[in-house]
Structure formats: structure tokens, C-alpha cells
Amino acid sequence: MLNKVWFGLVLVGVLYGFGKGALLTAFPQLRPAAVDQLAEDRADEAAAADEQDAAADESTPLATIGRKLNDAVFDAAKVSVEIVITLIGAMALWLGVLRIAKDAGLVDALARLLRPALRFLFPDVPDGHPAQGAMLMNIAANMLGLDNAATPMGLKAMKELQTLNPRPDTATNAQAMFLAINTSSVTLIPFTIIAYRKAAHSATPESPIFGILLATTVSTTVAILAAKWLAKRPRYAVDAPSDAPAIDEEAPQS
Amino acid sequence: MTFQAISESVSLWTLPAAILFIVVFGAWRRVPMYESFVAGAKEGFDVAVMIIPYLVAILLAIKIFMASGIFEDIKMLAEWCLQGTSFERFAPTFDLLPMAFACPLSGSGARGVMLEIFDEHGPDSFLGQTASLMRGSTETTFYVLTLYFGAVNISKIRHTLSACLLADAAGIVASIVIGFLLFGNLIAG
Secondary structure (H helix, E strand, O other): OHHHHHHHHHHHHHHHHHHHHHHHHHOHHHOOHHHHHHHHHHHHHHHHOOOOHHHHHOOOHHHHHHHHHHHHHHHHHHHHHHHHHHHHHHHHHHHHHHHHHHHOOHHHHHHHHOHHHHHHHOOOOOOOOHHHHHHHHHHHHHHOOOHHHHHHHHHHHHHHHHOOOOOOOEOOHHHHHHHHHHHOOOOOOOHHHHHHHHHOOOOOOOOOHHHHHHHHHHHHHHHHHHHHHHHOOHHHOOOOOOOOHHHHHHOOOO | OOHHHHHHHHHHHHHHHHHHHHHHHHHHOOOOHHHHHHHHHHHHHHHHHHOHHHHHHHHHHHHHHHHOOHHHHHHHHHHHHHOOOOOHHHHHHHHHHHHHHHHHHOHHHHHHHHHHHHHHHOOOOHHHHHHHHHHHHOOOHHHHHHHHHHHOOOOEOOOHHHHHHHHHHHHHHHHHHHHHHHHHHHOOO
8 A cells, every 4th residue: 555655646746746847837827926936936046056047047837846856856865864863862762761661660560550441452462562561652752742752662662563463564453553543643732833833923822732632632533443443344454455456546645 | 930831841841850750760670770771772773774765765755745836736726716706715724725735744844834824824813723733633644654664564554544544634624623613713804
């Protein structure tokens, strides 16, 4: 399924960008103001960089969009490594701290406390398995909005869940459920959003907290129900062909 | 102390307090802390380096898709459809469309759209509040899925993506409904 999504994103991105650029170049009267603005910005930048002044001045929409796609490609490579460089430190730090907590018995104590919930969500994970503790730590870090602590613990949880996986290339129900909960974003205090609102001179930066709590409760509930329900559907059975064509229509942008 | 000041202090003290708690607890249980920490940290390093290929792959696709500008065009198309009808006053609401599409795809994309909405309509407007709700109730699904599955080399993800996207859709719909309920009185006109 990821194969199709990946292909779809690249295909639509390049073809749409090319089609739009070609159309606007061929029929300049169609140009919306926004594109002109973009072209101007680009031209300014290029001029400032002392780079092909003449060419930039009459940069066509085709060239403008092409340049954006070019930037996107190299950006992807650069940003990935930047993310990982930051992540290396965070991973080492948090898995280190987590190991202390685990060796002290803290994580197991927490898992014992929340055992009923864990049994309901992840019936395939046996009690006392290290995956339970790692998942709990990830969810706790997510709830507190500690993003750079949540990722290392989440990856650790996936590795622990993988030890229970009889088919290493296929996701288990527990892994799907864990990611569904993770991406539906259980957040108690959205610190980053408050910070952005404050930066935008909001009079009440913390006003969406209550609404976010409601919305995230809805999305997490749907995530749990969807993961439980979809896991039983024959289309998603463990031995089903991975890229069933029926999945296609909901792939790229829903 | 205002709520704002309290929430800021809480956010800044959560981590140090958590680390202190763990370390003190470890000392009480006589854990060989230094060795434990290093053993865990080594494991973290390996995972971080292993995920680079997966990250490059997914970011490439997402960034190309975002750079094509398709989201803004969908918004313009929607606005154009309403032009001249009696629903025209709702047209600014479509600024939320790119937000809704960007949320599951790209963290920086969604942040960019949100800041743009803050800039244009103000963070305390109906649109600003609703954009905050959307950002707060969704995660960057594609990124997280590739990252987490990449770390354990899983290629057949079964129902995971469908379940996650359903949850994102529910979060976005809930944000809009809650936005109307809580902040609907702020809509101009």
C-alpha cells in the first residue's frame, strides 16, 4: 500500500506541477494573481543572488514551478539527514533514561497499573512484555507534548512489538493499533501550538486547549475503533496480497 | 500567575522533573545507572541511523507533492465555485482546506498553512482557532508510519494506513464542528 501512495504522490506532484506551469505559460491570461506574486518573489531572490538576472525577470510559470520542484527534491534529502542528526542525540538520551527507568522497575509498575487498558488494546501482547512499557512511555510522552522524547520511545516500542511478530515483513494487529493511537495524537497540553499562537500575538494563546482535547478524544476513539474493526476484515488479513487494488481509491489525499 | 505563565512553567519543568524522578527512583532501587544509560543510548543510535533511507523516501514524495501547489489550487477552485452564490460569505472558510489536506502529510506544511492563517485572519479569529484545533488533533501520519515501520523493516502494513487516515479525517471533522460550536460567534458577516 505504501508503494502505491508513494508512487501516487510523486506522479501527481510532478505531472500536476508541469501541467499547471505549461498551461499558465501558454495562456498567460489565466494566471491568478498569486502565481504572479510567486514569480516576483522568485525573481527578487534570484536578482539578489546575482544569478541570471535577465532570465529570472521573465521567468515563466513553468520555470517557477519547475524550480520549486527542484528545490523540493534536494530539500527532501537534506532535511532527512538533518532530522536524523537531531534524532541521534534524542534517541540516545531518551532510550538511556528509559533504560534506567526500566531497570528500576518503574516501567513495569506503570504497565501493571494500566494492564486492563493494555489487554483491551493489545490482546496479542503478553502481560509483562517490554513492548507494553515502551508503548506506555511513548503515549505518555505524546500526551505531554514531548515530541523529541516520544519518537525514540515509539521506535523502541515498534522493535519490541516486532519480537512478537511471526511474519517480520507484515504488520501485526498490535503494531497497527499502536500507530493508529500514536498518529491520532493524544495530546493533553499542545505546547507547540500555544507557542505559535503566542508568537502570532494572540490575546488568548491557550484558548484552543479545551477544543483540542475534545477533537483529539474523537480522533483517538475513531482510531481505536477503526484499528479494531479493520483488523478483522478479510481484505487486511495477514496473508492477503499486500497491494490489493481495492484500497486504491482512498490512497493519496483522503 | 496567569494561566499562560503556569502552562509555560509546566512545559519547561516537565522534562527535568521526569528525569529527576527516574534517577532518584533508580538510585533507590540501586540500579547501576551509568551502565544502564549507556546500554540504552547505544540502542538508540543504531535505530536513528537505520531510518535515514525511509525518511528520504517519504520526504521526497511528500515534498514534491506539496511543491506542486495542488492544495492552494483546490482552495481557489472551491472559492470560485461559490462566487456569485449566496454562500459567498463562507468563502474565507476554504482557507482551512489546504490545512486539512496538509495535516496528515507534512508537519512543516501544516505549520506553514497554520501560520499563514494566523497572519491573514489572526490567531483569535474563527479560522485561526479552528486551524489550531486541526493541528492539535492530527499527526503527520505518513511520516510517522514510514518512520516506525521503516525502523522494523515492515513493508506490508495491512490496515494501518486506512485506520490512521480515518482517525485523521475524524479529527479534522471534529475540529471544524467544535470550531463552529466554540468559536462560531466570531465569524464575520
